[in-house]
Amino acid sequence: MIKHFLVFSLVFTSAYAKITLEDIESKPASRAKDFMIWQYLKQNINSNEADKAYQQVNNKKNSKLLYAYAKKTKNQEIKKEISCKKRSDLFRIRDTECLELAFSPYKALNFTNYQRDILAKRLKSEPKAKVLNILNEKHSTANYKSYDANTILTLFNNTGYRYRRKYLNISLDKEFLDSLTSSWRISQFIKTVIHDDKLDKLQQSLFYIDGEKLNSKSNFFLALNSLRHSEIDSAVRYFELSRSQAKHKIDVDKNNFWLYKITKDKDYLNKLLLSMDINIYTLYAREKMSVDFKNYFTSLKTNSEVSKKSLLDPFEWDKILKEIRNTEKDELLNLVELYKQKEMLPVQALIIQKANQYNIHGYVMPYDKHLEGLSLDSKALVYALMRQESNMIPSALSRSYALGLMQIMPFVTDDISKRIREPIKNYDEMFMPENNIRYSRAHIKWMQKSLYHPLFLAYAYNGGMGFFKKHLLKGSFSEGEYEPFLSMEMMSNGESREYGKRVLANYVMYKKVMGEEISIAHLFDILTQPKMTDRFRKQG
Structure with missing residues (x-):
């Protein structure tokens, strides 16, 4: 969004x-x-x-x-x-219930040990009191061993980067780390450590985690940490663990891609060729092996009837979505017959993909009349974003109330309304394809003044220009071994990281569908060349 x-x-x-x-x-x-x-x-x-x-x-x-x-x-x-949740002056709060609502470890960092002891006695929540107690300890594994894993990890995960760098960057032994893996909070701990190079002692300590008790995502981060420290054997082990625990096709493919990158063993490329998912990893493998995808469609048969249902109404779409979710798998293809009307093409595509367990992929283009005047490249970008944002459903509404085909947030809609001709009169008008696309095109045009690569545009579209500029200027997407892939995987904003991958794959597929020459390997190669991608970095 x-x-x-x-x-x-x-x-x-x-x-x-x-x-x-x-x-x-x-x-x-x-x-x-x-x-x-x-x-x-x-x-x-x-x-x-x-x-x-x-x-x-x-x-x-x-x-x-x-x-x-x-x-x-x-x-x-x-x-x-x-009011209580906003308060930071914990020691001045007299009401116990208000104190419970206001409390966070971060707010207690500047208190003295004496003040934290008093607060711990006043808190009804034992886990919160334990966090105050551990804050009063000297920072060593010997002192932390008397606390449970949840308390230790709450301390680490919720005290801010300055505190972590100053006090918590200590070497941890295997026994201590293994004890932490009993808590679900270990995943956030691992992610935080590998994304902060100031925590060098902790990054080195992560090599001791065996990974068997961890999920796929945590093992993947451990693999990246090992790779960045040239611990190749360790990286291979973690990638294999991550692959064995993966629950989604793209995560299996991601690990096979990285195992190929490290080992150069073409067996991993062949595994990627067997995948039925279309993503940046399988696109790369098929391009390298000169094997095209066959499991996708770009159009579907429609009839001349007019649907009694409207995709412009979010309440109507909610009913349709519930109908799809409640239909048994073997009945989905029968359900398709109810959605053969031209305006229901996005629904028909969605049902067919689900009926085939997403082993067949749709790249339909139902809104061409609203994209007149755009180059094929710009059109591919809009459809790539739209497919990821809303599955082409014009009345799609996110949990944060992002609106319509291109999932534009209300406050962004407000801003664009101040500088666009014929602004909408109310938010419901954003469920009309012509309005939503018009607003998104204005926003994309603004972004393209600074960013020239579809992946970078996707990052900024999802996470904001300020967020992405900050990420870029940290030194990401520079020349180096395993680049640009390490930079892509090391983006700390998980939503934007995965969003960018999916939009880039969509973009490549839409370019192919439209008959334009496109190479995903070339798109990867130029990510480390600022003059080809953005105006923020020094032009080489």
């Missing part, structure tokens, strides 16, 4: 789209209804109206909704919860 870190005060509400309590009450519980309630809470309403609306929220864990509600309600319990 688009994230764009600008400061502005415009709140996008419109007299043309006034939402009423009656509107809300008429809708079934769903994410779409929660989105309506969020918009309603931003209108000029009183506390009683806010209470009635919030009572109908489906997902009360949504912090965006909770904070919007807290601004309108007179409900003291809610106001207290929000």
